[in-house]
Amino acid sequence: MTNVRPPWLPIGEVAGHDNMLLLVQLRWLAVAGQLVTxxxxxxxxxxxxxxxAMLGVLGALVxxxxxxxxxxxxGxxxxxxVLSGALLLDVAALxxxxYLSGGATNPxxxxxxxxxxxxxVLLDRWSSWMLVVVTTLAFALLTRFYQPITLPPSIMLSLFALHIQGMWVCFALVAVLLVMFVTRINANLREQDRRFADIRRQAVEEEHIVRIGLLASGAAHELGTPxxxxxxxxxxWKRMPAITRDPELLRDVEDMQAEVMRCKAIVTGILMSSGDPRGEASTQTSxxxxxxxxxxDWAAARDRNVRYADAFGEDVRIASDVVLQQAVVNLLDNAAEAAASAIDVTLARDGDALxxxxxxxxxxxxxxxxxKLGKPYNSSKAEQGHGLGLFLVSNVTRQLGGTLSVTNRNRGAAVTIRLPLDTIRTGDDGR
Known part of the structure; x- marks a missing residue:
């Protein structure tokens, strides 16, 4: 049976959805088995x-x-x-x-x-006990109220043996169905537990990011004044006569000014990323x-040669998100640390995503x-504190609704981020 789970289904409802689907599949087997019997x-x-009457009951199950x-x-x-009602209807059909085929004498x-x-397995405790009461009562009533079966004389002589064979078939059927469906139900529950574990892990990682952001924001505030x-x-100093008359000293002061301005730009970026009003607002770009x-800018600042291929196609207007920019810079920094010589960057479009x-x-x-892709401190470097680059990129990508993937090539590795354009589009796509 094809998957009928809607893609927008909340994680907490996936197990119930899958268990209901198992009941549907079991009901199809029951219809087919009863029809053959x-x-x-x-x-x-x-x-x-x-x-x-019996075919009418099968039609109701369909x-x-x-x-x-x-x-x-x-969805x-x-x-x-809902599950309790479905099982009660199955009990009523059975x-x-x-009732139509011998009542409790039917094997x-x-x-x-x-x-x-x-x-x-599927229901809450009170619902499970309610089902026990209903089935026990149904069994008791079927011992008194039923339509007897008229057997031909040829079968009357071997009725007990036929009943034993029917009981054996029923036992085998119940055993097979229980193993098939209870194991699948348990698998659904384990899958739900795994999803919740992933959510808890992401929450811990995001809390770790928040702590890093708070520390970085605090450091940025402290560094701003000095x-x-x-x-x-x-x-x-640059305007002092003693320095203006010495070209070498003037050049040193200008270099120091450039480095200070670079540090101020980094501090501004940190404050902007943390939502501080001292950061500049995001601008529109493409x-x-x-x-x-x-x-x-990265190649010029690091003095590295980058082979850049732009295969994006028609341009799209987006917001100039500093967090996204920093994520790309982290990717380039990681590649520079790992590369023997060459760094390749390819910008492309995949449907409505970049x-x-x-x-x-x-x-x-x-x-x-x-x-351990996307987990903190996942690095081949022995120094403490390494391994946060891809972790931060992974979380930024996930927050923007995208995905991050890593593949090893014949030589080296390639890291790909895929971002839906709708999450960064400004509304005016420039077309």
Whole structure:
């Protein structure tokens, strides 16, 4: 059966959705099994059954499955009450079929146990006990109220042996179905636990980022005042006659001014990233202008040769997000540390998303690093504090609704970020 889980389904409702889908699949098997059993009993053993009524019950089960599939495809919330109602309807259908075919004398009466076991796994405690009470009451009523089966004389002599064979078939059927579906239900529950564990891990990582951001913001505030003082002092020095008459000394002061201005720009970027009002507001730009500038400025500042390929196509207006810029710079810094000589950068478009691939010709990533992709301090360097670059890039990418992937090439590695344009588009796409 094709997957009917809507992509927008909340994580907390995935297990209920999958368990309801398992009930639908079990119901299809029940319809097919009952149809085969009814036809075999009627045609092979010449035992006359109320065919119209029994086929009507099967038709009701088919309609119930249709309604269940509509609910699943629409993303309806599958609660404990919904699952309880579905199992009660299955019990009612089984009770009707048993009433029409000998009641409690029918060896397939043990199928009630299948409903009880499924209820104990899928439902809350009170609902499970309610299902126990309902099935026990149904069994008791079927011992008194049922339509007896008229058996041909040829079968009357071997009735007990036939009953034993029916019980064996019922036991085998219940055992197989329990193993199939209870194991799948447990797998659904384990998958839900894994998703919640991933969410908790992401929350811890994001809390770690917040702490880093707070420390960086505090340091930026502390550095702002002395940097401003240094800038004023160097400006005064530059105008002093003793320095203006010495070209070499003047050049040193100008170099110091440039470095101070660079430090102030870094501090401004940190404050802007943390949402501090002292940071400058984001400006409008375009994909091509933004990434061309980031790569060019980085190459000039590091004095590195970068092979840059722009295959984005028609340009799109976006916001000049400092956090995104810093993420790209981190990717370039990581590539520069790993590269033997060459760094390749490719900007492209994949549908309504941009992709940026940064490659190097270094040693590539070890297997254990690939397994821990996006986790903090995942680095091949022995020094403490390394390994935050890809961690920060991964979290920025995830916050923007994108993905990060890493592959090892014949020589070196390539890191690709994929970002939906809708998350960074300004509204005027420039077309």
């Amino acid at each position: 009814i036809l075999l009993t009627q045609l092979a053993f010449d035992i006359h059954l109320p065919m119209v 309609m119930l499955n249709g309604v269940s599939l509509i609910l699943l495809r629409s 309806g919330r599958i609660t404990n009450e 009770s009707a079929q048993l 397939f009466v043990s199928l009630f146990l299948l409903q009880v076991v499924l209820g104990s 940097l401003a003082s240094l800038s004023v002092i160097l400006g005064d 994909v091509r202008v933004l990434f061309d500038r980031i790569v060019a 992709t940026l691939t940064v490659g190097d010709d270094g040693r590539g990533f070890a297997a254990e690093q690939l397994e």
